[in-house]
Amino acid sequence: MNMRAPVGFAVAMTALVCSGVAAAGPSAAALLGYAPSDEFDDATAVGYGLGLGARAGWSLPFNLYVGGTFVYHLGTDRNEITSNIMYGGGEAGYDFGEGRVTIRPYLGFGYANWRYESCGQIQCGPGVRNEGMFALWPGAAVLVHVDSQILVGVDLRYFALLKEYGENAPSAFLTVGASF
Numbered sequence: 083m084n085m086r087a088p089v090g091f092a093v094a095m096t097a098l099v100c101s102g103v104a105a106a107g108p109s110a111a112a113l114l115g116y117a118p119s120d121e122f123d124d125a126t127a128v129g130y131g132l133g134l135g136a137r138a139g140w141s142l143p144f145n146l147y148v149g150g151t152f153v154y155h156l157g158t159d160r161n162e163i164t165s166n167i168m169y170g171g172g173e174a175g176y177d178f179g180e181g182r183v184t185i186r187p188y189l190g191f192g193y194a195n196w197r198y199e200s201c202g203q204i205q206c207g208p209g210v211r212n213e214g215m216f217a218l219w220p221g222a223a224v225l226v227h228v229d230s231q232i233l234v235g236v237d238l239r240y241f242a243l244l245k246e247y248g249e250n251a252p253s254a255f256l257t258v259g260a261s262f
Contacts, residue, residue, distance in 0.1 A: 110138040111233065111259025113151070117241060117251040119158045119165075129157025129165030129198075130241075130251050137237075137257070139173065147175040147186055162201045163209075169194035169217050169241070182227040190219035194243055216244045223257065231260050 117130035132155065139149015150172050157166025171192010178185045194217035200209025221239030228234060237255040 106141050106143045107261055108138070108140050109149075109233065109259055109261045110136070111235075111257045112136055113153060113237060113255040113257050115237070115253055115255030117155060117253035119251070129159075129167060130155045130253070131158055131166075132156045133253060133255065135255070137173070137259070141177050145177045145179075147173070147177050147188065149173050150192075151190060157197075163199070164201070165196070165198045167194060167196045169219075171217070175223075184223075184225040184227070184233075186223045186225065188221055188223065190221065190239070192217060196243070213245075218242045218244065225257070227261070231262070232258075233261060234258050 113133070113135035115133045115135075117133060119130045133153050134156075135151060135153035137149060137151040139147055141147050150170065152168070152170035154168040155166055157164060169192060171190055173188050173190040175186045175188025194215055196211075196213045196215070198209070198211040198213075219239045219241045221237060223235055223237040225233045225235035235257045237257050238252070239255075240250065240252050242250040
């Protein structure tokens with residue numbers, strides 16, 4: 083799935099539609115979402131599934147957002163194989179605001195850890211792999227400020243492992259947080 087054209091279109095339309103300025107200052111939010119795992123029997127499963135996470139950052143007065151995020155995907159359990167992934171790192175984006183709505187296209191970058199375990203009929207363990215690798219996650223968040231502090235929203239991202247097998251996944255998260 084090529085995500086460059088839809089993401090580019092979304093960023094361009096956001097720039098045209100949103101002329102206001104988002105609120106500057108720190109914020110923090112919890113993330114709850116889902117990313118599909120590959121379901122091919124002949125492939126090595128990368129367990130995404132349900133994801134839990136957190137994000138914290140700062141929106142600067144000139145609309146630049148800098149922050150960080152951590153996400154843990156609970157993973158998959160299929161054919162005596164369990165797999166999950168977690169990642170964390172920095173994010174940089176630009177806040178477009180109109181009234182109570184902030185739209186933030188961003189790029190996340192950092193470290194991902196993929197854990198894979200193959201269990202036999204007698205014991206688990208001989209097939210355990212832990213691999214760390216660099217990852218990118220371009221995305222966009224749409225945040226609605228319920229009042230001066232509480233915000234809710236949706237975060238859409240495309241998570242990309244920078245590795246030769248490159249099992250990547252689109253994901254969607256609901257987010258609830260606060261501005262300080």
